[in-house]
Amino acid sequence: MAGLRDEFLVLLRAPVAPWIWFVSSVLTVVAGPFGTYDSMALPIRVLFWPSTIAVALVVAYGLCAMLFALAPKLNHWLHDGIISVLFSLLFTPVVSIALTMSTSNTLPFPNLLIEVFSITACIALLQRVIKINWPSMANADQPAVVEEPAEPRLLRRLEGVTAKDILRMTVQDHYVEVVMLGKPSQRILMRFGDAVEEAEELDGFCVHRSHWVVRSSILGVVTENGREMVEMIDGSRVPVSRTYRPNLIAAGLISAEKKQVAG
Numbered sequence: 001m002a003g004l005r006d007e008f009l010v011l012l013r014a015p016v017a018p019w020i021w022f023v024s025s026v027l028t029v030v031a032g033p034f035g036t037y038d039s040m041a042l043p044i045r046v047l048f049w050p051s052t053i054a055v056a057l058v059v060a061y062g063l064c065a066m067l068f069a070l071a072p073k074l075n076h077w078l079h080d081g082i083i084s085v086l087f088s089l090l091f092t093p094v095v096s097i098a099l100t101m102s103t104s105n106t107l108p109f110p111n112l113l114i115e116v117f118s119i120t121a122c123i124a125l126l127q128r129v130i131k132i133n134w135p136s137m138a139n140a141d142q143p144a145v146v147e148e149p150a151e152p153r154l155l156r157r158l159e160g161v162t163a164k165d166i167l168r169m170t171v172q173d174h175y176v177e178v179v180m181l182g183k184p185s186q187r188i189l190m191r192f193g194d195a196v197e198e199a200e201e202l203d204g205f206c207v208h209r210s211h212w213v214v215r216s217s218i219l220g221v222v223t224e225n226g227r228e229m230v231e232m233i234d235g236s237r238v239p240v241s242r243t244y245r246p247n248l249i250a251a252g253l254i255s256a257e258k259k260q261v262a263g
Helices: 002-013 016-031 033-039 042-070 076-102 109-133 153-157 192-198 245-250
Strands: 166-172 175-180 186-189 204-208 211-214 218-224 227-232 237-239
Touching (some): 016 033, 016 042, 033 042, 033 109, 042 076, 076 109, 175 192, 204 245, 211 237
Antiparallel strands (some): 227 237
């Protein structure tokens, strides 16, 4: 039921809906269909047709939402045809009663049904053309959906660890040591390059052929015995190699001109 309501509201809030109402209202007021041009004065038509069109749109969009809920994969043109027929059968009696009460119009019901169907089909065609050529006009603005970042594949190899726990990775013989904040390190038997690839969803980079760090876990870059070292938030330090130094420059952690940063 919630899906039906949501679909109805999407249709009703679409930018094209008020335009359809406005254009249809102007045309019916000016043209005076179903004999209303002769039987109704202009001020009466100005009141009668916009309100009638508004009710008609609510009914039509309700039918569209129900048909979409029942047959979501229905061909668009077949969908519009079915809606036009259903709406005409449902709304023609309403129009007939309204015209009988407000005018001396005696248009036969079959003729009235054909006219209602013709107008409905034209409006459906207009809306379909708009959807095809200007899709943004036919869709209500939806709240931006914030997608949760994908979890690193590396986590599948670790126990009791979340992405936020990981600080860095280091090569240890044939193993990769994953260092965590506040948790014991874990060792995985795999190639270092594969481990880096499986951690690609994390915002990190290599600073050495044997060391990979998470950007947010870096305190800064210091010098130790004349060598640049990345200082981590857990107090550990990781060596920086010339090959991977550009990664730190790109991250804005060191200057391209200076090869040493005082600690």
